[in-house]
Each structure stands twice: as structure tokens, then as C-alpha cells.
Amino acid sequence: MRLPSWLSLFLLASHAVAAQRDYEKNDYFAVHLGPTADIQEVARLFGVKHEGQIGELSDHHTFSCSKGSCPDFEASLHELKLRKKRWRRGDIGLQKRDSWRQLSIELGGILWAEQQHLRHRHVKRIPPPGPLVSRQDKADGGTDAEQQEAIQRLNSIAETLDISDPIFKEQWHLFNPLQLGHDLNVTGVWLDGITGNGTISAVIDDGLDMDSNDLKDNYYAAGSYDFNDKGPDPKPRLFDDKHGTRCAGEIAAVKNNVCGVGMAYDSKVAGLRILSKPISDEDEATAINYHYQENDIYSCSWGPPDDGATMEAPGILIQRAMVNGIQSGRGGLGSVFVFAAGNGAASEDNCNFDGYTNSIYSITVGGIDRAGNHPYYSEACSAQLVVTYSSGHNDAIHTTDVGVDKCYTGHGGTSAAGPLVVGTVALALSARPDLSWRDLQYLCVETAIPIHLDDGSWQNTTIGKKFSHTYGYGKVDAYLFVEAAKSFVPVKAQAWFHSPWLSVQHEIPEGDQGLAASFNVTQQMLDEANLERLEHVTVTMNVKHGKRGDLSADLISPDGVVSHLAVTRRPDVADTGYDDWTFMSVAHWGESGIGKWTVVVKDTRENEFNGTFIDWRLNLWGESINEQIQGLHPLPDEHDDDHETATAIVSTTSVDAAPSPTSLAAKPTDHIDRPTKPKPGDDSDTTATAPTTSTGSEAAATTTGAVEPTHTYSDSFLPSFFPTFGVSKRTQIWIYGSIGLIIVFCAGLGVYFVLQRRKRLRNNPRDAYEFEMVGDADDDEQQGLNNRRTRTGKGRARRGGELYDAFAGESDDDDDLYSEDDTYQDTPSNDTSTGSRGDSPAGREK
Ligand SMILES: *[C@@H]1O[C@H](CO)[C@@H](O)[C@H](O)[C@H]1NC(C)=O
Ligand SMILES: *[C@@H]1O[C@H](CO)[C@@H](O)[C@H](O)[C@H]1NC(C)=O
Ligand SMILES: *[C@@H]1O[C@H](CO)[C@@H](O)[C@H](O)[C@H]1NC(C)=O
Ligand SMILES: *[C@@H]1O[C@H](CO)[C@@H](O)[C@H](O)[C@H]1NC(C)=O
Numbered sequence: 001m002r003l004p005s006w007l008s009l010f011l012l013a014s015h016a017v018a019a020q021r022d023y024e025k026n027d028y029f030a031v032h033l034g035p036t037a038d039i040q041e042v043a044r045l046f047g048v049k050h051e052g053q054i055g056e057l058s059d060h061h062t063f064s065c066s067k068g069s070c071p072d073f074e075a076s077l078h079e080l081k082l083r084k085k086r087w088r089r090g091d092i093g094l095q096k097r098d099s100w101r102q103l104s105i106e107l108g109g110i111l112w113a114e115q116q117h118l119r120h121r122h123v124k125r126i127p128p129p130g131p132l133v134s135r136q137d138k139a140d141g142g143t144d145a146e147q148q149e150a151i152q153r154l155n156s157i158a159e160t161l162d163i164s165d166p167i168f169k170e171q172w173h174l175f176n177p178l179q180l181g182h183d184l185n186v187t188g189v190w191l192d193g194i195t196g197n198g199t200i201s202a203v204i205d206d207g208l209d210m211d212s213n214d215l216k217d218n219y220y221a222a223g224s225y226d227f228n229d230k231g232p233d234p235k236p237r238l239f240d241d242k243h244g245t246r247c248a249g250e251i252a253a254v255k256n257n258v259c260g261v262g263m264a265y266d267s268k269v270a271g272l273r274i275l276s277k278p279i280s281d282e283d284e285a286t287a288i289n290y291h292y293q294e295n296d297i298y299s300c301s302w303g304p305p306d307d308g309a310t311m312e313a314p315g316i317l318i319q320r321a322m323v324n325g326i327q328s329g330r331g332g333l334g335s336v337f338v339f340a341a342g343n344g345a346a347s348e349d350n351c352n353f354d355g356y357t358n359s360i361y362s363i364t365v366g367g368i369d370r371a372g373n374h375p376y377y378s379e380a381c382s383a384q385l386v387v388t389y390s391s392g393h394n395d396a397i398h399t400t401d402v403g404v405d406k407c408y409t410g411h412g413g414t415s416a417a418g419p420l421v422v423g424t425v426a427l428a429l430s431a432r433p434d435l436s437w438r439d440l441q442y443l444c445v446e447t448a449i450p451i452h453l454d455d456g457s458w459q460n461t462t463i464g465k466k467f468s469h470t471y472g473y474g475k476v477d478a479y480l481f482v483e484a485a486k487s488f489v490p491v492k493a494q495a496w497f498h499s500p501w502l503s504v505q506h507e508i509p510e511g512d513q514g515l516a517a518s519f520n521v522t523q524q525m526l527d528e529a530n531l532e533r534l535e536h537v538t539v540t541m542n543v544k545h546g547k548r549g550d551l552s553a554d555l556i557s558p559d560g561v562v563s564h565l566a567v568t569r570r571p572d573v574a575d576t577g578y579d580d581w582t583f584m585s586v587a588h589w590g591e592s593g594i595g596k597w598t599v600v601v602k603d604t605r606e607n608e609f610n611g612t613f614i615d616w617r618l619n620l621w622g623e624s625i626n627e628q629i630q631g632l633h634p635l636p637d638e639h640d641d642d643h644e645t646a647t648a649i650v651s652t653t654s655v656d657a658a659p660s661p662t663s664l665a666a667k668p669t670d671h672i673d674r675p676t677k678p679k680p681g682d683d684s685d686t687t688a689t690a691p692t693t694s695t696g697s698e699a700a701a702t703t704t705g706a707v708e709p710t711h712t713y714s715d716s717f718l719p720s721f722f723p724t725f726g727v728s729k730r731t732q733i734w735i736y737g738s739i740g741l742i743i744v745f746c747a748g749l750g751v752y753f754v755l756q757r758r759k760r761l762r763n764n765p766r767d768a769y770e771f772e773m774v775g776d777a778d779d780d781e782q783q784g785l786n787n788r789r790t791r792t793g794k795g796r797a798r799r800g801g802e803l804y805d806a807f808a809g810e811s812d813d814d815d816d817l818y819s820e821d822d823t824y825q826d827t828p829s830n831d832t833s834t835g836s837r838g839d840s841p842a843g844r845e846k
């Protein structure tokens, strides 16, 4: 029955009034309260209204007042923010700390607050138009005879399973009778009786057509919600609200006589509608924890624009909700977040520039096409776990569409790949509901099949796996995944190790050379951290640069595995550098973590834009040694609250143990048995002819000649990384006539830098290796030091600034977002050319 539109509008509106925020009339504040705070007391104190808890985040609440009517509240929160910022900036001292804690108490126990704003933030991951590939089915597939046989097998499978869905046989991603082997290999799972019963996936998107005959029997209403129009049903309402329904069909389209089937056709699917209108962080945080005891898997085929220029991560509230999800969702086994890697490959975008896809809490999924090739759109990155089938090679994913009996044949981009992994996980959970969010990531690593092994993108990893930035650990095979799940022994609780903040404070050479900084992880550190073996590695870094897209960053592990954390991006002209950004890699899965980790930052283009590597921090995440004593990681940012910012500085300045420059010569793989402090005399064993004329100290003090790179960091870092220093000695550096300054500061941990700028050299070469000397030397460096301290307290994203600029900073952010959106709008896209959402990027699907 169709209601007259005025009536449905009325109903919608009246419903909306009940729950919806009215941003025209009111101001809303997300507030984190201390555990002893009294909510009503806070409300009374400031004359604000308590709107309720934010989703599943305990101690997080929304307060409101009519627009502009609670200046005292705003001013107090602002003052709290300032004091906290000052404390974190490193004007340390207990007084400063007490100053914000004292205020926090005066404010009734408010620890953190952020005014809420409505924003369009995400784009759907439908691919931009790209090259068509002519159809070559026969050429790529098997012989005629093989294809005939495959078709017969398909027919017999359909008969055995009683699948009479009319487009089932077009759903090549489930069973591909033309390009043999190019499918998810799922039919064997079904034949074993595993079809998803008992699992629920939630599609966070632009709606879900629960009235579709292909979905309604599997629709899970209780786990669904419309955050855009505030109501229980995530019904698609805009003309292009089709994306979520198509994704849902891939996961859980019902086995019936409508369209096709989903990967887990006896599983349930919920819809959470967030992409159709601007929403607040509060709403998004609520959505990703929505009914998280029942919803097992969250399917997310969206993210910041894939324009090769955006670098954006979720706000703190959303980050906290994700961590809350993996810690408390699913009875503590953890919500499973699956994200589409992104479709910006043609714009040189990379999924490590997206704070959702590079989160350790998400399974990031890229695409391959019908012939198993890498499609032009699918982004690479070190955070990508797996790939699976999607559009390209002249075809796309065939699935359900919005409408009672409507099907769609053109679903594509990494948007369409993600939900197929959601379906795979749903099958695995159906067999093994006791697996944790990390167990499922292990299953990805262990069962994915490497493809195109000869394309030069693959590395051997420590545990005998192969990793490619283009394909992650390979393509998903649902049968292998579920088989492995059946007997998987759950891993122990997650542990982590955070290095101190490691200050670098040096200019980055332009061109082929890189600036390298290392950190030595010891067995003792990991023992103390209760960390047995690695899963994810994250590196948070601050690099200032005039044109961010010129930069790249690599991480080299003790075992010599290389993660391209960041790549150059031509469209990225931001002058912000990497501002407290966290990169992630899954390439080091299974390594011990012990030994020297090196970050190499390069400024690849010789132009007027230069930069400085400020500091970084290495974070190792993995399986604990002793699960019994392992706690849960604090929610994001709270950790830094408690982390003594001074620690890092103190430790890096107490350079008593500073290795001589010689020890820096180590190749990445050398370090473990390298003596910490080789005697100076040992230096000369290499190029013996080297004149040691201007020895380090004098040269440092006086020379002003041309600055030449001493350290060539070749693109194929291994094994010739640091060729110049291979066995190197300080003397050798000078022999090469270049000015190299290697700074080591330690704390028993060596951090070193290769410098080219002579002005950095000090009279006393020994001092030159000490942080303190560098830091005190001149103003810009001192400035940098301050910046580094500032950074410590910030969130990981550009928007992390909200922590300090919760109110003042918002409009800037908005401007940024919208201008990016505009650019993005210039690219035509399949679905979204009409203008009803011209002001938003939301029409862009991936
Ligand atoms: C695909 O599934 C079949 C069982 O249906 C299994 O024997 C096979 O190992 C799986 N994977 C591959 C790559 O064939
Ligand atoms: C799904 O599992 C429930 C019990 O967990 C069972 O009652 C039901 O019959 C199963 N459905 C199918 C289709 O296997
Ligand atoms: C990885 O190891 C295999 C042997 O297991 C070897 O053939 C191959 O060359 C190695 N690949 C790389 C990139 O080192
Ligand atoms: C770029 O180089 C100039 C001149 O050496 C220097 O003053 C400036 O600080 C550098 N910029 C960055 C971001 O390092």
C-alpha cells in the first residue's frame, strides 16, 4: 500500500520530531564524564538538558541547550579544552595538570567535550568511470569443454541446494562457469550445510529495502535504524538510496524465486542508514555500535572521498565506538568491521590515508575483477588484508536492488567487494560463533590465496605468507576460510606495545634520499608488554611539509619486511604534512617484533616544497603471552591522557648510551647482533683509503659547502638499504664528501637520523647525536619540539584537532570537507549525476 506522499511526509516528520536533533534550534554537546560524575548535577550546573547516553559508550552523554543559550557551558568546556591542551603541550608540571583536573572537578566531572555538528562525511564506494575491458571469457577461462562441464556442475549444485533464484547463474562471483576458479568458491560451503544461519550482518549505508522480496525474510528489524530520518526502518528514500540494498543482497539475499542469493543466504541482515543526509559524530558512533550484541558484522562500503587528496580519519567519538565495538560487542568477542578499501587508485589514492580502512579494527577489502585482475579503481595499501571479486572486465556484481522484485547487474567498486567478505565471515561465524574479531582476521591471513605472484608486488613474510600491497594476503576463498574456521583455535587476548614518542626534528632531503629513523625493540620491552607475536603494526607520525603528496613513508621491520605506509599522491597538495596521522600495516603479521624498526620518509620531488620529519611512534599489536593478566586497551586518546608526555623526551635526551654513528650503519637486518657501541677505531675497516680529513666534529662545526645526500635510500630498499652505511663508519660518511648527521638518541633504544643539512651539525659531534642539543639549537627546532609535545595529546586524525578546537575549529573543518566535496563532485559517477545531493559527496559510491 502506498501512502499519499503528503501523509508519509507528515508521518515521517512527526516521527522525526520525537527523536531527531534539531540543529537549527539547539546546540548539542557530546560530553565524556568521569565515572563519579552526576549527570543531572552537570545538567543543573549549566542549565543544559541531558539528551541521553551516546550509543553504547558508557560515560558519554549528549547535552543540549537552545541555540546560543548556554554560553557558560561553552566557555567552561572551552577553558577545559585549553587547560588540557596546555598540559599536553608539555608545559608539564603537576600544576598544569592539576589545573585542568581541578577544572574538570569544578565542572562536575567533565573530562572531554565536543560540540556536535551535522556533516556530510562519507562517500559510497562505487567506482568512478574507468576503462572498459573487452570481454574475453573464453580466452581467460577454461576450454569449451571445461566450461560446459562447469555449467553442468552449476546446474547440479543449484538443483541439490534447491536454488531457483532467476539470476543465480549470472552471479559469477558465487560460481563462475566461464573464468574457471574466479569466484568465491562458496558453493562447497553451502553443500556442507553452512548457509549463515544464526549470524546477523548490519549494512551501514544509505538504507536497506526491507520490503524487497529478495530481502524481507532475512531482514533483521531489531538491529536496524534510520539515523538520517530518525526512525526504526532504514527504508531507502532518496532516488539513489540503492547502494545499501545492493550490498545487503550480496550478503543475505534470500534463496527464493527472486533475483539471486547472498553469500550467507540463511543469515540475517540489518540496515543502518547514515549516508543519505548529514549526520553528527554522535550518530555515527551510535550506528557502529547499534545493537552490537545481536549484529555480528558491520558492513561499511564507504569512507572519506577517494580523490587522492583527502586524508581523513574518524573523530574521537567514532574511534571510541569502534574500540568499544571490538571490546564489548558480540558478548566481548568483538564486532567485526569490514571496510571497502576505496576506489581512488586512479587518483593515486591509497587506503592508508583513510582512517577507517587503516584501522586495526577493520578488515579492509580491495577488489579484483571477473578475470582475477586488479581493476583500475581498487586502492592498495599496507593495511589491506584481502581482496575479492567486484566490477571490471566488462561485468559487475549481480545482486538485489531497491524495489519489490528488482535485481541489479551493475554493482561494483570495492563497495561490492566488502560485502562478499562480510558474507564469508557470516558463514564462518555460523559454524564458529565463538571466534573473535581477531580470529577472523587471522583466518583472512591464513586462507587468502595469493594471485599474480609474478607481478613484483609480493613479499615473503616471516611466517611464510606472501603479502602484496595491491592484494593484501590474496583473494578470499570462502571454502578455505570456513574450513579453517571450523578448527581454528582462538588466539589469546590482544596485547600491545607503544614506543615512546621518538623525536626526529629534521628536514627531509628532497629527491631519492630518505630520512631514516629507527627504534630498537627488545625482548624485555615485549615481555613487559606481555606481547608474544605481532598482528598489526601502526606508526603515528608528524611530518611537516608544504605539499603532502610529495611525501612517502616506508616501515622496515626487523625481519626485513617492508610496508609502504604512505605513497606519493599527485592530487594531494595539502600543506599540512602528516599531522599526527596513524598509518597501519598488516604485512608484519606473525613477526616477533624484536629488533630494529626503521621508518624512512622521503620527499620525492625536488621542488620548492620541503619538509621536516618531526616525530613518530611505533605501536605493535598482537597476541598476548599471558592472557590472564592482559587487560583491554584504553579507549583512544585516554591513553595519551595518561601517558606522560615527558617520558619520551626524557628518555630520548638521556643519551648516555648513545651509539656512535657507526652503529647506525647497520642494514635493517643487521641490527640484532650489532654491537651497540662499536669502538671508533673499528671504523676504518671499510674503504680503507678514505681520507678522514674533515672529521666529523670539525666539519660539523664549520663547513658550509654544498649539502649532499650521504644516504641513498633506493626504492628497492632490500637488501641494499643504506648502502652507504653498510659497514659504515663516521669517517666513511665524510669520505663520501657529504654531510651526514646521524643522531642517535636512545634510552637503550637507538633512534637515528640521516641528515644532510650541515647546519644541523654541532661543534661537538657527540652532542650532535643528542636530542637535547638539536632541540635547543635554534628556534625552529625548539618550535618543533613544542609541536611534538603538542601532538602527543591529539587524536590521530586531522580532525583530531577537535580535541582542542572542539568549537573554534569546526568551521574550518567544514570548509575543508566541503571544498573537497566540490572537487570530488567534478568526477562523474555511475549513480549520482543528478543533483539532489549536490552539496554533498554522499552520492559517490565506491
Ligand atoms: C574450493 O572449494 C572446494 C570444495 O568445494 C575445495 O576442495 C577447494 O580446495 C576450494 N579451493 C580451491 C582453490 O579450489
Ligand atoms: C537455524 O538454527 C536454529 C537454531 O539455532 C534452528 O532452529 C533452525 O532450524 C536453523 N535454520 C536453518 C535454516 O538451518
Ligand atoms: C619467496 O620465497 C620463495 C621460496 O619460498 C622464493 O622462490 C621467492 O623468490 C621469494 N620471493 C621473494 C620476493 O623474495
Ligand atoms: C623548508 O626549508 C626552509 C629553508 O631551509 C626552512 O626554513 C623551512 O623550515 C623548511 N620547511 C619545513 C616544513 O621544513
Ligand SMILES: *[C@@H]1O[C@H](CO)[C@@H](O)[C@H](O)[C@H]1NC(C)=O
Pocket: 520, 521, 522, 523, 595, 596, 663, 666, 671, 672, 673, 674, 675, 676, 749, 750
Ligand atoms: C637491540 O637490542 C638488542 C637486545 O637488547 C641488542 O642485542 C642489540 O644490540 C640492539 N641493537 C641496536 C642496534 O641497538
